[in-house]
Amino acid sequence: xxAPLLAVEGLSVDFPGDGGxxxxxxxxxxxIAAGETLALVGESGCGKSMTALAVMRLVAKPGxxxxxxxxxLEGRDLLSLSVPxxxxxxxxxxxxxxxxxxxxxxxxxxxxxxxxxxxxxHAGIPRAKARERxxxxxxxxxxxxxxxxxxxxxxxxxxxxxxxxxxxxxxAMRPRLLIADEPTTALDATIRAQILELLRTLCAETGxxxxxxxxxxxxxxxxxxxxxVMYAGQIVEEGTRLEVLSQPRHPYTQGLLRSIxxxxxxxxxxxxxxxxxxxxxxxxxxxxxxxxxxxAFEPCPVRAPERTALSATQAACCHLLTREARP
Numbered sequence: 001x002x003a004p005l006l007a008v009e010g011l012s013v014d015f016p017g018d019g020g021x022x023x024x025x026x027x028x029x030x031x032i033a034a035g036e037t038l039a040l041v042g043e044s045g046c047g048k049s050m051t052a053l054a055v056m057r058l059v060a061k062p063g064x065x066x067x068x069x070x071x072x073l074e075g076r077d078l079l080s081l082s083v084p085x086x087x088x089x090x091x092x093x094x095x096x097x098x099x100x101x102x103x104x105x106x107x108x109x110x111x112x113x114x115x116x117x118x119x120x121x122h123a124g125i126p127r128a129k130a131r132e133r134x135x136x137x138x139x140x141x142x143x144x145x146x147x148x149x150x151x152x153x154x155x156x157x158x159x160x161x162x163x164x165x166x167x168x169x170x171x172a173m174r175p176r177l178l179i180a181d182e183p184t185t186a187l188d189a190t191i192r193a194q195i196l197e198l199l200r201t202l203c204a205e206t207g208x209x210x211x212x213x214x215x216x217x218x219x220x221x222x223x224x225x226x227x228x229v230m231y232a233g234q235i236v237e238e239g240t241r242l243e244v245l246s247q248p249r250h251p252y253t254q255g256l257l258r259s260i261x262x263x264x265x266x267x268x269x270x271x272x273x274x275x276x277x278x279x280x281x282x283x284x285x286x287x288x289x290x291x292x293x294x295x296a297f298e299p300c301p302v303r304a305p306e307r308t309a310l311s312a313t314q315a316a317c318c319h320l321l322t323r324e325a326r327p
Contacts, residue, residue: 004031005209006055006073006177012066013047013054015280022281023066025050026233032177037203037210039220039241041256042230043277048213049099051230052179055211056096057086073177092122095170095208096179101162105154111165112138112150115172122173137168141198160191167198174206181213196222217260221245229253232278232288239313249315251293287318295319 013025025047032038040048053059055071057078071078073093078086090096098104106114112134119130131150138146141164154162163183170178180199184192200223203210212223220227220241227244229237229252237250248254255273275292278284284291290300299318307314 002033003075005034005036006032006211007070008051008055008072009070011051011054011069011071013050013059013063013069014066015063017281024063024233024280025054028230028233028235030228030235030238032209032211034176034209035203035207036225037212037223039212039214039224039227040230041214041217041220041227043215043256045277045279046230047233048215048230049181052096052181052211052213055179056090056094057081088122091118091175092173093175094177094179095173095175097163097166097170097181097183099181099185099213101159101166102154104166105162107154110151110153111157111162112152115165115169118169119172133172134168137172138165141165141168141171141202142194143168159187160195163187163191163195164198167195167202171202171206171208175208177209177211178203179211179213182215183212184214184216184219192219199223217245217257229256232283233280234288234316235307236289236317237313237315238307243313247313249313249320250289250317251295251319252289253315255292287316293319 008031009029011025011028012023014021014023028051030038040051042048050059054065059065065079069079073089078089081089105111112131115134115137116127116130119125119133120127123130135146135150138149143149143161143164157165183199184195187195196219199210214220224241227239227241228235229244229250231252237244237248237253244253245257248257258271259273261270273292278288284301286301286303287305290296293300297319303318305316305318307316
């Protein structure tokens with residue numbers, strides 16, 4: 001097998017807290033092949049967005065990526081790069097669509113200038129040529145009247161158009177990896193479908209791999225090749241989209257899927273996962289999900305299960321491993 005485009009191993013991120021450093025991402029690993037889409041899913045606060053920022057080396061101080069973490073893009077160790085070298089990777093080799101386009105775009109600069117600045121930084125082409133390229137990009141991502149929209153400020157655009165600007169900026173240099181952090185948040189169903197279709201089309205045309213951060217299994221079903229499920233700073237299940245959505249192994253994944261509203265059950269009460277996600281620094285011992293798990297038994301509060309391969313899926317669950325071992 002060829003080497004993955006992105007390989008993350010033993011990634012941990014911590015911040016100062018009461019009594020010392022507190023981990024918010026705890027020794028996770030995953031890989032993405034060229035042209036593949038990996039969805040990283042889980043409840044708010046589980047560490048998804050922090051994982052994306054770590055890959056981009058944008059963890060704000062006093063946070064830090066802990067020693068021993070490894071992030072490789074096309075075999076290149078990103079954590080060993082100097083600040084100027086990493087700045088050259090962002091935008092050129094890795095593009096990112098941030099969660100909130102309104103706060104990610106500069107409100108006092110036209111959207112065209114903002115995308116043009118990214119192109120000038122990495123391509124080193126004259127301004128006139130960069131302007132032509134931005135207008136062409138705007139048309140390619142479905143922004144109507146792109147020459148006029150070039151002069152627009154963020155507040156003059158709808159949420160869907162702002163998100164298309166962010167996509168144009170992220171894809172301007174045809175990056176090898178695109179990180180999309182909740183790219184359809186706060187968009188209505190029609191615009192959401194258009195944005196997802198646009199991302200699929202652009203990535204298919206360019207061969208770009210995608211790390212998709214989301215909590216929406218509808219988005220996962222429409223876009224992902226593989227799925228990694230995060231809980232309390234750890235990846236608890238990983239597998240193909242088909243297996244994870246149709247035959248989830250980990251009780252947490254099962255609970256997430258049961259909590260999705262179903263058209264045929266309109267009016268019925270939604271199932272919920274009891275309890276709340278523990279805060280970093282207050283994670284329970286053993287399996288971190290055992291305080292909310294309906295299958296918890298003796299080993300769970302003391303044993304931290306490792307991910308084990310079960311068909312095409314890997315899951316970390318004491319109950320599941322015990323069940324699979326039964327004759």
